[in-house]
Every structure is written in C-alpha cells, then in structure tokens.
Amino acid sequence: MRRPGELEPVPRRSTVEIVAAELRSAIMYGALPPGSQLGEAELATRLGISRGPLREAMQRLVQEGLLHSEPHRGLFVITLDHADVEDVYLSRLAIERAACALVMARNRGEAVARLTEALDALVAAARDRDRVAMSDADQAFHAVLVSASGSPRLERMAQTLLVETRMCLNELQDTYPEPDELVHEHRRIVDAIADGAEERLLRLIEEHMTGSIERLRPSARPLDSDPAS
Known part of the structure; x- marks a missing residue:
C-alpha cells in the first residue's frame, strides 16, 4: 500500500488517449450531439492534430459504443431511446x-x-x-x-x-x-x-x-x- 506522501511515477497519456477523452467529453456534454456526424478534417483542425491519432481515437469510441459506423457515410454519435x-x-x-x-x-x-x-x-x-x-x-x-x-x-x-x-x-x-x-x-x-x-x-x-x-x-x-x- 502506498504510504502518505510517497512519490510515484506520473502516468503518461498518449495523444490518442487525450483525443479520445476530448471526444468522450464532447459527446457527454452534448457538444457533439446524438446523431451528429464526425467529420475528420474539421475535427483534426479543431483539435490541432493529424488524422492518424484522431482515427484511432474515434475507433476507440466505436468499440466503447459511443460512436457507430454507417457504410459509405462515416461515423455518427449514437442516439438513445x-x-x-x-x-x-x-x-x-x-x-x-x-x-x-x-x-x-x-x-x-x-x-x-x-x-x-x-x-x-x-x-x-x-x-x-x-x-x-x-x-x-x-x-x-x-x-x-x-x-x-x-x-x-x-x-x-x-x-x-x-x-x-x-x-x-x-x-x-x-x-x-x-x-x-x-x-x-x-x-x-x-x-x-x-x-x-x-x-x-x-x-x-x-x-x-x-x-x-x-x-x-x-x-x-x-x-x-x-x-x-
């Protein structure tokens, strides 16, 4: 068990983890509302990153069930009934x-x-x-x-x-x-x-x-x- 005041290594977060957290938060608070489509170019520009880590982060959210893919259309935020x-x-x-x-x-x-x-x-x-x-x-x-x-x-x-x-x-x-x-x-x-x-x-x-x-x-x-x- 960690003793009070004992220093421990600070976990490092990858760019993908940070981007996934940003997207997750945007979905949670409605900045990316239910049913909205995620445009790679726009999001990459807004986040100031390349499309590679953005795509990986979005796939994480697909696996989590917060985004879904529609053939020939792209990725969308889920809707809930x-x-x-x-x-x-x-x-x-x-x-x-x-x-x-x-x-x-x-x-x-x-x-x-x-x-x-x-x-x-x-x-x-x-x-x-x-x-x-x-x-x-x-x-x-x-x-x-x-x-x-x-x-x-x-x-x-x-x-x-x-x-x-x-x-x-x-x-x-x-x-x-x-x-x-x-x-x-x-x-x-x-x-x-x-x-x-x-x-x-x-x-x-x-x-x-x-x-x-x-x-x-x-x-x-x-x-x-x-x-x-």
Whole structure:
C-alpha cells in the first residue's frame, strides 16, 4: 500500500488517449450531439492534430459504443431511446452492485473518505441549484464508487455507461431529482458503507438505479428529439 506522501511515477497519456477523452467529453456534454456526424478534417483542425491519432481515437469510441459506423457515410454519435435508457441503468446496477461488494470486502475507510469528498462537491452544487454542476458531481460520485472497488475492469465498463447516462440527463433535465433528494440518496450510500451494512448498501444502489429508470420513463419523446417540436 502506498504510504502518505510517497512519490510515484506520473502516468503518461498518449495523444490518442487525450483525443479520445476530448471526444468522450464532447459527446457527454452534448457538444457533439446524438446523431451528429464526425467529420475528420474539421475535427483534426479543431483539435490541432493529424488524422492518424484522431482515427484511432474515434475507433476507440466505436468499440466503447459511443460512436457507430454507417457504410459509405462515416461515423455518427449514437442516439438513445427509452429502451436504451433502461438498459444503461440496469447495466450500471450490475456493475455498481459488484463494485459495492468489493468495497465492503476491502478498504471501507478509504472508500468512505473518497466518497465523502465527492459528496461534498454534490452538496455544494445542490446548494447553488446548479443542474450542470449537480450532474457532474453525481457522475463523479458514482465514478469514485466504482473506482474504490479496485477493479480496473469494472471502472472501464462504468466509464462508457456514465457518458451514456449524462447523454440521457442532458435531454431530460426536467426529470432530475430535487437537490435535497439527490444529496440524501447519495449520503445514505456513504453512510451504509461507513456502517458496514452491505445488504442496506446493495438495496440503496438498486433503489437508486430503478428510481432513475422510473423518473426517465414517463417522457414519451425520443431522447434526441427537438424539445420544441
């Protein structure tokens, strides 16, 4: 285990990794909206890179399921319908249940410390009633929860699902929980870990995900439709 203050090598990120992260973020925040086509020339110019690493980065996102290829047309950002939304949250439930079981079997103290810091960011965003910051903090909390499991494979699978979750929330902000409700849900998760209450923790994670499905289900319009239409 790393001792406090001990220096470790800083991981170096390749150009492809950096570009993939930029594209992933643009999809997550809607700068590259659902259904939009990715033009190599334009993106390479905007990012200030050659087409080689851009193509490799885009192929990574194809493998992750965030982009799809259409023959003779090119690459497009995926669109999500309500069946996809349910599938995203059910997949997250499976991953986060597994992550929670590992957290409870390993260093709960470290997990509580990291999650408390993430919860503080959520509390601050909720206090300001900043919906974008709340979504960011919500996503960060769940990313930390999976990371605290110590499983790089669960973390890798969760990454794409969290991007897809954010795509859903970008389109359906009117269904997002009230700030106090959102904070309360996440505080109960931290408390369950701190108390060593695994059964309660797993129940809370299931309620959190199924509750999100129910909140998103009532809307009849497709997630990529024009809200004014």
